[in-house]
Structures are given as structure tokens and as C-alpha cells.
Amino acid sequence: MKVICQTVLSAMALLVLVSNEERSVSAAAVSRAKREEKYTTRYDNFDxxxxxxxxxxxxxxxxxxxxxxxxxxxxxxxxxxxxxxxxxxxxxxxxxxxxxxxxxxxxxxxxxxxxxxxxxxxxxxxxxxxxxxxxxxxxxxxxxxxxxx
CATH class of the missing domain: 1.10.2080.10 (Insect odorant-binding protein A10/Ejaculatory bulb-specific protein 3)
Structure with a gap:
């Protein structure tokens, strides 16, 4: 029983780490996408x-x-x-x-x-x-x- 609990806890810890890593990657991707997004240049020649x-x-x-x-x-x-x-x-x-x-x-x-x-x-x-x-x-x-x- 103790081995099963340790395995479950290890699996949960791994899931949390992977989940947090995906979240970090997703946040970085969103941040990068926002930086790459630009306002319209339609009025750049405005006087x-x-x-x-x-x-x-x-x-x-x-x-x-x-x-x-x-x-x-x-x-x-x-x-x-x-x-x-x-x-x-x-x-x-x-x-x-x-x-x-x-x-x-x-x-x-x-x-x-x-x-x-x-x-x-x-x-x-x-x-x-x-x-x-x-x-x-x-x-x-x-x-x-x-x-x-």
C-alpha cells in the first residue's frame, strides 16, 4: 500500500510539474504573440x-x-x-x-x-x-x- 501511495504521489507531482511547464510555455507564447501583434499602420502617413x-x-x-x-x-x-x-x-x-x-x-x-x-x-x-x-x-x-x- 505504501508503494502505491508513493507512486500516486509521484505521478501527481509529475502532473503538476508538467502542467506548470505547459502553463509557462503557454504564457510565454501568448506574451510573444502580443509583442508580435501590431496596431494598424493605416494612419502612419497621417499629417x-x-x-x-x-x-x-x-x-x-x-x-x-x-x-x-x-x-x-x-x-x-x-x-x-x-x-x-x-x-x-x-x-x-x-x-x-x-x-x-x-x-x-x-x-x-x-x-x-x-x-x-x-x-x-x-x-x-x-x-x-x-x-x-x-x-x-x-x-x-x-x-x-x-x-x-
Whole structure:
């Protein structure tokens, strides 16, 4: 009887090890697949500089993202991807999309601080991205608000 119990326990231990190994492999495969998955490149030729040069167009996109106004097709697409891009540190972004996102966010941060704060509250309420990129919340550049959060 003792030999049978030891055999059963050994078999169960082996099953748990194999099961955990499969889970690790599956998690790694899913993680790799997510890294390989990319956002659409349909709007990669979008004139970001042209939009940022127009206060009216910037306002249209900000209103869309803040859900205080209608959205263009590009705005709807952008709004759909923002939460995932923040959560995954833009892992699905192409190099061009990362560059454009940086340009847009810098422009909004510098020229539309209140709207930037509203966007941050809406799409990153825990402030993970703000902390990761050392973005001062109140614009006084003392960064104390990062330490408090």
C-alpha cells in the first residue's frame, strides 16, 4: 500500500510539474504573440505636424478623446488603442507610431496642460505612465506630486 501511495504521489507531482511547464510555455507564447501583434499602420502617413499646427484640429481631437465632441475616423481608431498602448508601454506600436505619439503627447503637455491632465485621468487614472515618464502633474516642475502618488 505504501508503494502505491508513493507512486500516486509521484505521478501527481509529475502532473503538476508538467502542467506548470505547459502553463509557462503557454504564457510565454501568448506574451510573444502580443509583442508580435501590431496596431494598424493605416494612419502612419497621417499629417501629425499639420494637425498640431492647427488649434482648431487639436481641439477636435482632444474633444473626441475626452468624449466631449464628435470623433473623426482617425480619432475613433486612436481612442480605441490608447488604453492598450498605455497598459503595454506601446509594445504594439511601430517605431514611427512611437515617434508620433511622443510628438503629440509633448505638444499637448506643453500647450494644453489642462487637457493633458484630463486625458491622463481618463486613460491612466493610476498614473503609471506619468510616473514612468516623470511627468509632473501640476506643471510646476517640482515633481513632488509624483512622490505623493
Amino acid at each position: 501629425v505636424a499639420g494637425v498640431l499646427a492647427s488649434k482648431r484640429l487639436v481641439r477636435v481631437y482632444l474633444n473626441c478623446l475626452l468624449e466631449t465632441g464628435p470623433c473623426t475616423p482617425e480619432g475613433r481608431e486612436l481612442k480605441k488603442y490608447i488604453p492598450d498602448a498605455i497598459a503595454t508601454e506601446c509594445i504594439k506600436c511601430s517605431p514611427l507610431q512611437r515617434k508620433q505619439a511622443g510628438i503629440v503627447l509633448s505638444h499637448i503637455l506643453l500647450n494644453y496642460r489642462d487637457d493633458f491632465n484630463k486625458l491622463s485621468q481618463k486613460y491612466d487614472p493610476e498614473g503609471k505612465a506619468r510616473k514612468m515618464y516623470n511627468i509632473d502633474q501640476d506643471g510646476d516642475d517640482d515633481y513632488q506630486d509624483l512622490e505623493e502618488a
